[in-house]
Structures are given as C-alpha cells and as structure tokens.
Amino acid sequence: MNTKTAARLLVLSVFVVAQLFAAPRAKNVILFIGDAGGISTLNAASLYAHDKPQSLFIQSMPHFALSDTSALNGYVTDSAAGMTAIVTGRKTNNLMLSVLPDQDGGEGEILKTILEHAEERGLSTGVISNMAIWDATPAACYAHAASRKSTVEIFSQVLKPRFGNGVEVLIGADRIGLYAAMQKIGVNADEALQKAGFETFENPAAITTKTSRVASIYDRGQIGDFAPIPAVDKTLEILSRNKKGYFLMVEWDLHTDNIKRGLDRAIVLDDLIRHVASKVGKDTLILFAADHSFDLRLQGGKPGTPFAQQHAATVDAPPPSRPVLRMENKHTGEEILVAAKGPGAERLHGFIPNTKIFEIMMSAYGWR
Numbered sequence: 001m002n003t004k005t006a007a008r009l010l011v012l013s014v015f016v017v018a019q020l021f022a023a024p025r026a027k028n029v030i031l032f033i034g035d036a037g038g039i040s041t042l043n044a045a046s047l048y049a050h051d052k053p054q055s056l057f058i059q060s061m062p063h064f065a066l067s068d069t070s071a072l073n074g075y076v077t078d079s080a081a082g083m084t085a086i087v088t089g090r091k092t093n094n095l096m097l098s099v100l101p102d103q104d105g106g107e108g109e110i111l112k113t114i115l116e117h118a119e120e121r122g123l124s125t126g127v128i129s130n131m132a133i134w135d136a137t138p139a140a141c142y143a144h145a146a147s148r149k150s151t152v153e154i155f156s157q158v159l160k161p162r163f164g165n166g167v168e169v170l171i172g173a174d175r176i177g178l179y180a181a182m183q184k185i186g187v188n189a190d191e192a193l194q195k196a197g198f199e200t201f202e203n204p205a206a207i208t209t210k211t212s213r214v215a216s217i218y219d220r221g222q223i224g225d226f227a228p229i230p231a232v233d234k235t236l237e238i239l240s241r242n243k244k245g246y247f248l249m250v251e252w253d254l255h256t257d258n259i260k261r262g263l264d265r266a267i268v269l270d271d272l273i274r275h276v277a278s279k280v281g282k283d284t285l286i287l288f289a290a291d292h293s294f295d296l297r298l299q300g301g302k303p304g305t306p307f308a309q310q311h312a313a314t315v316d317a318p319p320p321s322r323p324v325l326r327m328e329n330k331h332t333g334e335e336i337l338v339a340a341k342g343p344g345a346e347r348l349h350g351f352i353p354n355t356k357i358f359e360i361m362m363s364a365y366g367w368r
C-alpha cells in the first residue's frame with residue numbers, strides 16, 4: 001500500500017466512523033401544539049380520561065424537557081409570542097407574529113420560521129388547527145405581522161409565500177369571519193386560494209388526496225371540531241409524496257376556560273398523537289409542546305370514583321365545598337412540558353427556553 005492509498009483509506013475510515021456516531025437525521029418533523037396545554041392540564045386530562053395519573057400517550061414519550069415560555073416583554077406569554085419562539089428560535093413581544101419589535105415597538109426584523117426553512121429547501125409543509133386559520137398559533141408558522149389581529153395581512157401571506165411554493169395543506173376555522181374580512185378588500189378567499197393552486201373544501205372531512213395542495217377553511221359554528229385523525233391521515237398522505245420530506249404543525253386548542261371542553265380536547269389530541277406515532281416511520285420526529293400554560297389546578301379527588309364524575313359533582317357546588325379542579329381563566333407563566341419521539345428527540349432534556357424547540361427541530365433535519 002503506498003502512502004496515497006493509505007491516506008485515502010484513513011480519510012474514508014474517519015468519514016465512516018463519523019457517520020456511525022452522527023445522530024440520525026429526521027426527514028420529517030411533526031410539531032403538535034396543545035394550545036394552553038400546560039402540565040396541570042395534562043395531569044387533569046389523564047385523570048379525566050383514565051382515572052389514573054400519567055396515563056396519556058404524551059406522558060409516555062421517551063424524551064422530554066421543561067420549557068420556559070416567557071415573552072420578550074412579559075413573563076406570561078400569549079400564543080403569538082409563544083409560538084414565535086417555538087417556530088423561529090427568537091423571543092418577541094406579546095401579540096407579535098414571527099417578527100421582532102423595532103425600537104418603537106413596531107414591526108422590526110422578520111424572523112424566518114421552521115416552516116419557511118422547510119419550504120426554502122423544497123420540503124412539503126402543512127398547518128392544521130381547530131382554531132381560526134389566521135389565529136396566532138397557525139399564523140406564526142406562515143405569516144409575519146406586528147399584530148396578531150391583522151387578519152387580512154396575515155391570511156394574505158398564505159397566498160404570497162416568501163419561501164418555496166408555500167404551505168401545501170391548510171386546515172383551520174373561521175370561514176365566516178375570515179371570508180368577510182377578505183371580502184372587505186375585494187378578495188374572494190376561495191377564488192384566491194384556488195388561484196394560488198389550492199383545491200378548497202368547506203369541510204375538512206371532505207378533503208381528497210388527489211391533488212398536492214389543499215385548503216379547508218371551515219365554519220366551526222356549523223361543523224364543530226373536525227375529526228383530526230382522518231384529516232391528519234390525509235395530510236400525511238399528501239405531504240409524504242415529497243421525497244425530500246415534510247414539516248407539519250398541528251394545533252389543538254386546550255384552553256380550559258370551559259374545563260370539560262378543554263379536557264375532552266386534550267384527550268382527542270393525545271389520541272391523535274398516539275395514532276400518528278404508530279403510523280409514521282423511524283425517519284419522523286414527533287414533538288408535543290404547549291405554547292404556554294393555563295391556570296387550571298387539581299385541588300382534590302380520590303381513587304375509587306370516576307374522576308369526571310367527581311369533577312362534575314363539585315364544579316358548581318357552593319362553598320365551603322371545594323371543586324376538585326379549580327380554574328381561573330388566565331394564561332400562566334410556569335414551565336410547560338415538551339415531549340418528543342424519533343430522530344433528534346434525544347436532544348430534548350432539562351430546563352430549556354422555548355426558543356430551543358426551534359433549534360432541536362433544525363438540528364433534527366440536519367440544518368444546524
């Protein structure tokens with residue numbers, strides 16, 4: 001063996017060894033956001049559904065961390081600043097969507113989102129929510145705005161993406177409000193979506209997977225919460241046709257201002273994550289996070305009687321009887337659970353800032 005061959009062999013073996021020890025990369029990332037689904041909500045949901053603590057699928061995920069959720073200008077975040085941190089890796093002011101404030105508190109630097117990073121690299125992307133499609137959590141993925149209330153400015157960015165060819169699957173509520181707002185600037189939202197390449201469906205249940213770009217802006221008043229499992233199954237069928245991979249964000253509203261509704265939804269989300277985790281391949285990183293916590297507290301209850309029954313019996317009982325679940329209708333600032341499974345999930349541990357969730361997704365794709 002001459003020295004040249006020996007040198008080549010050495011380089012090759014270093015490369016092979018480096019590959020062996022390199023963390024596996026994720027081809028796909030699915031980010032589940034339980035909006036306001038803090039640890040106390042997960043705890044209550046487990047009791048509510050299973051009469052046992054720590055019985056949710058989310059609570060069985062192998063890797064987890066406790067994430068701070070503070071905003072740039074407050075210890076308690078709203079969904080806009082909370083989601084901005086998760087999808088851009090930067091903290092911003094409350095009410096702001098994927099932009100930093102400028103010196104006067106107006107719209108400053110635009111922050112590229114994980115969805116836009118994926119689009120830029122040719123991956124397929126999806127945004128699914130049981131909230132308004134222009135509401136803070138879905139909007140932070142695909143839009144940039146100084147105010148989360150700028151419905152038209154936000155939704156118009158679906159139609160004119162900054163990176164790649166824009167989001168492929170879009171499912172969310174507020175058909176009436178959004179369509180009326182767009183009409184005010186003379187835009188028929190369905191026609192505009194179709195012109196942008198989307199096949200449109202009034203009900204998420206009606207979505208077909210023949211085309212590569214679908215949108216369903218539905219009327220929650222009429223449909224209620226759509227069934228997320230078939231909708232996500234169809235979404236994954238569409239997105240996984242892209243050999244480069246995909247990014248999907250699914251938000252489920254877990255605010256417990258109505259305790260029963262919030263806990264019922266937490267179970268629906270948990271069932272969805274269990275289903276998706278059983279279905280996707282080893283090349284997919286699944287993450288669960290809340291954008292912030294909520295002031296729901298377990299103050300009583302005992303084994304032996306169904307927990308839901310104990311809650312129902314005490315929810316409206318007058319003092320001095322105490323409810324098993326006490327609720328004050330407010331976001332709260334303590335850490336939330338982030339849980340993950342799949343390639344890159346091992347990076348998730350300890351106490352982290354919410355901005356680290358972005359870094360973990362970027363690293364999982366191999367983009368950091």
Ligand SMILES: [Zn+2]
Nearest residue numbers: 035036079291
């Ligand atoms: Zn929120």
